[in-house]
Amino acid sequence: MTQTSPDPREATFEVLPNVDLTKLPLTPEEGFVVSRLVGRRRTLGDIANETGLTAGDVKRHVDSLVRKGAIAMFGRTKAVDAREVNDPKKKLPYDGMVFIPADLADGADLTDEQKRRILYVDANLGTWNHYRLLDLKRTATALDVKTAYFKVSREFHPDAFFRKNIGRYAERVDRIFRAMKTAYDVLSRHDLRGSYDQTIVDDFSAEEMAELEAIADEKKRAMERAERLARNNADRKAARLKWNPMAQRMSRGAELFALAEAARKAGRLDEAVTQARLACSFDESLGIRAEAIYAEAEAVRAQMALKRIQQALRYIDDTTRDEIIAAADTLAEQVEKLRLVPMLMEVATLMQTLKRPQRAFRMATLASEIEPQLVPAWVIVAESAAAEGKWALAQRAADRWQALDPKATRPKEILRQAKIR
């Protein structure tokens, strides 16, 4: 391909990257000129101004430096460059890099185009980041990375030049392929790519910046969409519930039950029971939880009845005796249903006090069935059985009592009595 040389008066010059100036045969004047062009681009006019040399001398030295491969001519001024960035399609191939004729004469089996590509990429190895090297955008996917690497491999893998006469290009190709492989190794591994990205955060082109922003925007929009969707879903669910009579009843039940629970917590058990019953009429599945509330209420009620009876005992006389015994019997029946050991024991003791050993025996037996290790229960069982004259039962209970409490002497006594009888 042909490339028209830019007008030297418009062109800028700069020392090529990777050029070792100490190895070039430069005159002192050329060295002076070249020192102005390390890392900066200057036109011939700029150089003349900075060095104080005449325009003719500057032209002569610069021409010589270009021939010797120390510096390169770049086609456009900075103002033009800026415009190119904004319009990538109009970008010059090889960024306007000027090639050294000696290089282009080397490597017989390569086309001119191949040579230019190799020289261009090689010259930029030190400055390009991994993305640029593989011609990738920062947003590239794992597949993009692989495809790009395969594409450049076809071009730069040493096998592509197998047994060809490519002269000094061999080492350049080698260098390029290794760099590309390193780039691929980093970018193809998620973890390595992540930490690499951290090191080149500033290194974005305008194009990449715009793309990244677009992606961030898209992400934000996607999140908003997701939120909106979630909200809509909640709304729709509520609406659905509203029109479902069964669900309505269930939610009504739940509401009432919440009231019941609240009342229970506050100790207003009667109210809690009422609410729980109501709640169950709306939603039967609440029954099990309601039972717990009923039981608690019963227990409290029994507790209170017990207290009342115990108070009444202090004023017991012949007129009130039957009444108290009737109340105690009712309580006993209730407590039997509740099967609460402390209550059973209290009532059993109460029955003993009231001289009703049969009742006391039943209560204590029930308590001992629930809690077989409970000594007082066995005591009452044994005593009340003995009091009733059921010696077989008394003997069995006394055995138990003795087993649980070996120091007690009373069981021995009962046993002896039982034997006598």
Add this chain to the structure above:
Amino acid sequence: MTERFIGIDLGTTNSCVATVEDGVPTVIANKGGYKTTPSMVAITESGRRLIGHIAKRQAITNAQNTVYAAKRLIGRKWSHASVEPARQVLPYKLVEGELGDVRIELREKAYAIPEISAMVLTEMKRIAEEHCGGPVEKAVITLPAYFNDGQRQATKDAGRIAGLDVIRVINEPTAAALAYGFKKNITKRVAVYDLGGGTFDISVLDIHEGVFEVLATSGDTFLGGEDFDQRIVEWLVLDFVKEHKIDLRTDVMALQRLRDAAENAKMQLSLSVSTEINLPFIITADSKPDALHLQRTLTREKFQELTADLVQRSITICERMLQEARLTTSDLNEVILVGGMTRVPAVQAAVKSFFGLDPAKSVHPDEVVALGAAVQAAALVGGAKGEEEKPTMLLLDVTPHHLGIMIAGGYFNVLISSNTTVPTSAMHTFTTVRDDQTTVKIVVLQGDSRVAQENELLGEFLLTDLPAGPRGTVEIDVRFDISSDGIVSVAAKDKTTGREQSIQVTASSRMSEDELSNIMGANDEFAVAEKNAEQFQALKNEVERSLRDIDRLLPGVRDFISASELGDGALKKIDAVKERARAAMQAQDIEALKSVHEPLDRAVTMLKGVTDRIAKP
């Protein structure tokens, strides 16, 4: 003229050669029509070299001088753990070479293993040349992916001895994938399960529109069909011992027959569920009047039981490789089966259940590797002169082993880890361990163990005259390079003085450069001698036929001739020529044989004429 190039699958038991013709990879059959040739070499009593099918046919009667499975020994050192057991089971004799390598002694001459392999390669080259009708030089040779540097070098040496320009050695599973994906324009991730005669390899590749990237590779160079055969042999031997109290392995000929029978039985069991092993007159015992026979039925079930652990070993290697490559079986799109052993139903079933994929059907397990090698040759040099469009195909292969050097404490310091794409290089800076240390020894190793000693030694070299200084201050840069062949070179440089020393790690090929050129020279001589031998044989056959004709015709006409005038002289002449012919055959003198050829022919014509005349009065 188009440059001819071939791909050779140099197998443990069989070899195969292929080329690319008009853009189509094709296997080249030998004269007998076989597409694969046994990798066997024999030396006959008369010193003749037999290669391939003819070597295999005479293996039973000439077991001590018939080499098979030489590939299992190539590039191995005498001290390697695998050599001693091999020495015990192989019927031919192994001896230690001068460089600590393994050599095979046949008819009192020791051959280096690459020499033996070179004979097989020469045969493959000849088959290709007969097919192409002209000399063939450029070749890609395949080898197991898990071969180390020494084995690779030795294989390349074998190619050089055979007069081949080995443009590349590539891994067998990779070659199989090349043949599979050639010109298909597919994007797939494939596993290649290659269980051959002597080695097992597993590789995973990404194929992407003509680029073949090897992601990971692993294997076992001591797992293959030979091991399966060995299990059958052991089973037969043990049974025989139980019955007759005789160990058949002590008899070389019996052992060779057992081995053949085992191999046949194994192949039969891929087709049917049971097979007969019938070896009459296998051995004569001193204590018994009659010869003993061996007759057994081997079922597929029994065979699977005998070899279940071998199959499992291969699957375990697959598992480990996937793990190291951070892959799972669900990442794979295809499994390719390579190597004759993958015809065994139990192997197929194990592969299928491990990968959860039905193996690719389009692949011929014996030929695909050679085809792939030919494809790679085509990609490298094919159409180099622009006659034909070069296949746009690129292979990105990896190195199978870690590569590094030994460091203080006897540890192995890895510089290039396994499964790195080749060509590659790595640089690392080391330092001295003692004060004023002026010499360091760089010991180059390849392998997978953390302990230096457990790895394969590739070579070592000394870097001397280092500047004196406290320990840890002198810095030495060591640079490793692995070429596309997987072959290693190492350079060490002392940073302060800039002194450099490097090795192309040739020591491990176990043949010095001198020796190599000697062998190559001898091979040239031998090539000439061998051609004469063929000519001699042909001539001898004709002379023998003439002599037989004379002996048949002469008694009937002797009286008639002697009665005629000049008859006595003619008879004397005939007797004299006969005598000369016999002497020439005895002395194997080709010139003398040429000189009697014509007079004998004339005598036969004359005798025939006389016989006709007597018959028609």
